[in-house]
Amino acid sequence: MSGRDLEVITRLKPEAWTEREQQAAVDLDRLELSIFSHKLETTTVECQELLARLGASTGARWGDSGFAFYTAQGDISVCSTGIYFHAFLQQIPIKYTVKHWTNDLTVGVEEGDAFFSNDPLYGGVHAPDMTLFVPVFVDGELIAWTGAVIHTGECGANVPGGVTLQARSRYEEGLHIPPVKVASKYRMREDVLNLLANGVRDPRLLLLDIKARLAACRRGEERLKEVAAERGADFVVGALRTLIQDATDAARDRIAALPDATVRQVAFMDTVGTEDALIKLDLVLTKKGDTLHCDLSNSSPEVVGHPANSFAHTIIGKSANFLCSYLFPDLPINSGLSDVTEWTFRQGTFVSPSPDAPISLAPNVMATFNLAFSMACAKLIYSQIPERAVAPWFNGFNMPVYGGLNQWGEPVGDIFSEINGGGSGGRPTSDGVNVAGSYFATLSDSGEVEIIENGAPVLYPFRSQFLADSCGHGRHRGGAGMDTAYMVHGVPWVLLGAFGFGSKHPVSLGLFGGYASASIPAVRRSNTNLLELMASGSASVPTNAEELIRGEDVTGTVSFQSVSAPMQPSATGDVLMVATGGGTGYGDVLEREPASIMEDVRWGITSQWAARELYHVVFDPETLEADEAGTRAARDAVRRRRLERGRSLAEFEAEWNERRPDPWVTRYFGAWPNPAEAELPAPAML
Amino acid sequence: MTERVRVTETLDIDLDAGRWTCNRCGHDVGDAEQSYKEGLLVAERDPEEVHPRRAPEDSAYSFAPDPEWCRVLEFYCPGCAVLVEVEYLPPGHPITRDLVFDLTSLRAAAAR
Ligand SMILES: [Zn+2]
Numbered sequence: 001m002s003g004r005d006l007e008v009i010t011r012l013k014p015e016a017w018t019e020r021e022q023q024a025a026v027d028l029d030r031l032e033l034s035i036f037s038h039k040l041e042t043t044t045v046e047c048q049e050l051l052a053r054l055g056a057s058t059g060a061r062w063g064d065s066g067f068a069f070y071t072a073q074g075d076i077s078v079c080s081t082g083i084y085f086h087a088f089l090q091q092i093p094i095k096y097t098v099k100h101w102t103n104d105l106t107v108g109v110e111e112g113d114a115f116f117s118n119d120p121l122y123g124g125v126h127a128p129d130m131t132l133f134v135p136v137f138v139d140g141e142l143i144a145w146t147g148a149v150i151h152t153g154e155c156g157a158n159v160p161g162g163v164t165l166q167a168r169s170r171y172e173e174g175l176h177i178p179p180v181k182v183a184s185k186y187r188m189r190e191d192v193l194n195l196l197a198n199g200v201r202d203p204r205l206l207l208l209d210i211k212a213r214l215a216a217c218r219r220g221e222e223r224l225k226e227v228a229a230e231r232g233a234d235f236v237v238g239a240l241r242t243l244i245q246d247a248t249d250a251a252r253d254r255i256a257a258l259p260d261a262t263v264r265q266v267a268f269m270d271t272v273g274t275e276d277a278l279i280k281l282d283l284v285l286t287k288k289g290d291t292l293h294c295d296l297s298n299s300s301p302e303v304v305g306h307p308a309n310s311f312a313h314t315i316i317g318k319s320a321n322f323l324c325s326y327l328f329p330d331l332p333i334n335s336g337l338s339d340v341t342e343w344t345f346r347q348g349t350f351v352s353p354s355p356d357a358p359i360s361l362a363p364n365v366m367a368t369f370n371l372a373f374s375m376a377c378a379k380l381i382y383s384q385i386p387e388r389a390v391a392p393w394f395n396g397f398n399m400p401v402y403g404g405l406n407q408w409g410e411p412v413g414d415i416f417s418e419i420n421g422g423g424s425g426g427r428p429t430s431d432g433v434n435v436a437g438s439y440f441a442t443l444s445d446s447g448e449v450e451i452i453e454n455g456a457p458v459l460y461p462f463r464s465q466f467l468a469d470s471c472g473h474g475r476h477r478g479g480a481g482m483d484t485a486y487m488v489h490g491v492p493w494v495l496l497g498a499f500g501f502g503s504k505h506p507v508s509l510g511l512f513g514g515y516a517s518a519s520i521p522a523v524r525r526s527n528t529n530l531l532e533l534m535a536s537g538s539a540s541v542p543t544n545a546e547e548l549i550r551g552e553d554v555t556g557t558v559s560f561q562s563v564s565a566p567m568q569p570s571a572t573g574d575v576l577m578v579a580t581g582g583g584t585g586y587g588d589v590l591e592r593e594p595a596s597i598m599e600d601v602r603w604g605i606t607s608q609w610a611a612r613e614l615y616h617v618v619f620d621p622e623t624l625e626a627d628e629a630g631t632r633a634a635r636d637a638v639r640r641r642r643l644e645r646g647r648s649l650a651e652f653e654a655e656w657n658e659r660r661p662d663p664w665v666t667r668y669f670g671a672w673p674n675p676a677e678a679e680l681p682a683p684a685m686l
Numbered sequence: 687m688t689e690r691v692r693v694t695e696t697l698d699i700d701l702d703a704g705r706w707t708c709n710r711c712g713h714d715v716g717d718a719e720q721s722y723k724e725g726l727l728v729a730e731r732d733p734e735e736v737h738p739r740r741a742p743e744d745s746a747y748s749f750a751p752d753p754e755w756c757r758v759l760e761f762y763c764p765g766c767a768v769l770v771e772v773e774y775l776p777p778g779h780p781i782t783r784d785l786v787f788d789l790t791s792l793r794a795a796a797a798r
Pocket of ligand 1: 708709710711712713763764765766767768
């Protein structure tokens with residue numbers, strides 16, 4: 001039966017074993033299971049590689065994608081390490097299909113079918129996250145599913161490029177396709193593809209990505225059928241379900257080994273898309289026995305009329321990020337891992353909004369949750385597994401978006417890929433990694449400039465390695481982020497903007513005394529003469545943001561704005577600078593070795609200002625040699641100042657608790673300081 | 687011989703005494719059933735002291751957190767002044783009691 005289904009979206013955990021699965025698993029050989037698991041893992045990597053080779057979008061080519069094998073019930077069993085949360089969330093459209101279409105006489109699920117979905121209510125994060133999945137049949141029995149997901153930029157929203165900052169409701173966010181059959185009898189339905197392509201500005205992108213997903217799914221289907229032919233369908237059915245149970249059992253053991261504790265962490269989002277505003281996410285993480293319980297009920301209300309919300313299941317999916325990366329990196333990546341988590345949401349908050357809420361900026365909300373969850377988990381696990389208690393990576397987006405006609409006259413709309421060049425967080429024994437990648441996309445790539453310039457109407461004035469002080473400083477600093485600028489080129493104008501958050505309040509916080517990474521804005525320099533400077537071989541061609549902002553030979557006006565920057569028409573020569581953030585700091589800055597700090601200054605990772613004012617190193621600004629004795633004395637003086645200015649908590653709080661931000665800043669916050677203390681407004685449909 | 691478990695970069699819990707302890711200098715940081723912040727010194731800093739401002743004075747965005755939106759709270763060991771924790775909060779937002787262990791369970795986990 002068709003219609004909205006709010007039950008299926010709660011089913012991220014493994015379904016109960018079916019009788020069929022139980023019988024199939026009875027005589028399972030553990031050695032054979034291990035070989036099977038390895039074969040499927042390598043196949044998922046092969047299939048993700050197919051997405052990169054065949055897909056057209058930035059997401060496909062640079063790794064914002066995922067591929068997985070699912071049981072016949074739709075539980076994820078084996079997945080590529082692309083984007084953990086996509087893999088987890090893609091269970092929902094499959095479970096929807098199993099529930100609604102299997103026994104529907106007008107639809108049905110048969111060998112050779114393929115289904116498409118991009119409705120965030122059913123497991124995409126937002127409308128650009130599109131998925132395709134196919135049933136795997138052996139001897140007429142549905143034994144499994146394969147599925148592929150890619151963030152395909154343009155999705156027909158009220159602005160090009162897929163990530164709208166301006167949506168007031170779900171109905172301004174573009175296509176919302178619940179699971180629909182796009183192929184049958186191994187042939188694509190041209191009328192359905194035509195319907196989908198008709199709803200977006202860049203049909204070529206949409207169609208090529210759909211075909212890339214289908215190719216990957218078919219490859220997975222083929223490989224799974226090879227195993228079934230060799231070992232029998234029973235083996236495949238039993239093995240896929242057993243791998244999930246193994247993950248559950250191992251995850252429970254690992255959680256049980258940690259001490260029971262309650263860890264609290266607040267995190268703040270500082271934009272609703274088109275306006276700065278403070279929104280609070282409040283996490284109470286309670287670890288008891290073999291369970292992690294997350295309570296988010298004291299979080300801000302649903303943001304009405306702006307897309308700064310995320311569905312609860314999307315938040316749950318996001319927990320896969322820290323779980324797979326740090327808590328269970330050695331366990332099979334599947335839905336069994338989610339069995340150890342329990343959740344409390346308050347309906348009507350921005351982390352559990354009404355089904356009609358706009359959510360295109362859900363990535364910001366998920367990142368806010370990820371910040372709180374990864375900080376809380378790091379504090380929880382330090383006593384047992386300190387090497388995994390890592391300060392957060394760059395936790396934001398800083399993702400430029402473009403749309404319009406490119407230099408070939410083709411309609412285009414997509415994101416840029418430099419998000420995949422963020423810094424990782426400081427670690428208990430070492431610094432974070434510079435330009436490490438994206439914290440949520442472990443197989444991603446920051447992209448080749450020449451390839452990007454070939455299809456997008458921009459020229460990169462520079463994409464230097466490091467933005468100075470982009471990282472959080474500490475005993476072990478975060479990895480540096482990447483310094484990038486985009487100039488409109490080859491077209492009269494194009495729409496250019498960015499999404500992200502953290503320009504007012506930090507998006508990435510440090511651990512155990514480490515500092516946050518920089519609050520990066522979007523910087524525009526319009527109407528520049530960069531092309532003339534380049535053509536003349538001028539020495540004034542800027543090579544980094546600092547030179548571009550301050551360059552005296554560069555014409556045009558500079559403006560700083562939030563990194564959540566609505567798209568605006570930008571003409572040839574206009575430049576947008578959006579740097580990728582660095583990872584955050586770990587531990588006390590005064591414990592960092594002066595020689596390491598000077599090395600960072602030489603590399604342009606740390607400014608001389610930070611070396612002097614933050615790390616309190618005494619050094620020669622010409623030779624960059626540190627004075628060890630002078631530094632010791634300077635740091636001792638800083639420690640004395642800390643003791644002088646520090647007050648007891650009670651004394652401090654007596655004054656502190658009387659203050660509050662300007663009411664305008666907290667207009668979407670809910671009751672200050674605890675949103676849980678007030679009734680929530682009734683949901684609105686706009 | 688008291689049993690001490692290292693639970694953060696700079697803090698141990700002395701399981702026998704039930705006390706937070708600075709692992710840099712041995713200073714007693716208070717009852718382990720309460721927040722360790724009760725036993726530390728706290729100071730407020732303007733975020734621009736910690737994050738360099740890289741924009742003109744009149745710009746609302748600068749690469750540093752906005753001082754009207756965000757304050758940096760630093761927590762120091764009263765014994766050796768090591769920076770134990772940093773919290774970035776909007777002005778007046780309650781300070782988080784972030785970490786409370788079940789000591790019986792911590793003892794059992796430490797024994798494993
Ligand atoms: Zn101390």
